[in-house]
Amino acid sequence: MRLGRVSWLLVTGLCLLQASCRAAENPDDSSGFLPASGQIFKPLLADPRELQFSVRPVLAVGHRWLGDADMGGYLGLYRWNLPDPNQALQLSVGGGAFGYFDLASKTDAMQSVDFYANLPLDYSRGPWSARFMIYHTSSHLGDDYLATQGITTTKHAWDNLRFLISNNPMPFLRVYGGYTYAFRTLPEDLGRSALQTGFECKSGWHDQGHLQFYWANDFQSWQRVGWNPEFTSQAGVKFAKNPQQGRALTLFIEFETGDQPQGQFYLQKQTLWDIGLKFELG
Secondary structure: OOHHHHHHHHHHHHHHHHHHHHHHOOOOOOOEEOOOOOOOOOOOOOOOOOOOOEEEEEEEOOOOEEEEEEEEEEEEEEEEOOOOOOEEEEEEEEEEEEEEEEOOOOOOEEEEEEEEEEEEEEEEEOOEEEEEEEEEEEEEEOHHHHHHHOOOOOOEEEEEEEEEEEEEEEOOEEEEEEEEEEEEEEOOOOOOEEEEEEEEEEOOOEOOOOEEEEEEEEEEEEHHHOOOEEEEEEEEEEEOOOHHHOEEEEEEEEEEEEEOOOHHHOOOEEEEEEEEEEEEEO
């Protein structure tokens, strides 16, 4: 992976974070350009490719210790004022990187890194919310992996259209589902469609509003792997000083089984446990 690409990623991430912090300085500016009120479509907690800041050691069943380090998030670009106060419409931009490491090696060798660039348009009305998103992802083998395997890398990339719809039938329950279509793939013979569904259960806030428990499950099935199911289940506890500010620290434990989410290894199956930390920056 070239140094210039890493520098570009870091600079872009810092710029997005700085802009987000500036927007949050004025809590009354909840519409218009750079709204301060966050995302309309809430993150999918168990989706392995949800943009987030997190780190986790991973124990693959029957194999050795691995690790994930994820960096990414969204910035609201514009929120429209709608006649109905129960409705909202927002355009955002997002980006991130998902690093995959071999923690059993002496150098914690990087196996691969996936880059994401997202442009979602979100809509909400009462307990319903929807996301229509165009996004690009590219996957690259790490320098450490190439050096040990002695192979030449092949670029894997997808340009996608994604539609998701979410509903909260009860305050503690969220269900969602969606469809993804890849209109461009590298290599070109990869399958283009994917289905996704899941549910999330959350407790109320405990300890005077500083503590919340949750359990989230995500199911995906991709045509590129013959529609084999991928399942992720995550349970965690979120710590926050003030939940309304959007800043929180989450400790979670997770189980995953199915085809690997890393673009370079999407044909390889895995079953693993991991424990990790998520950081919500507000």
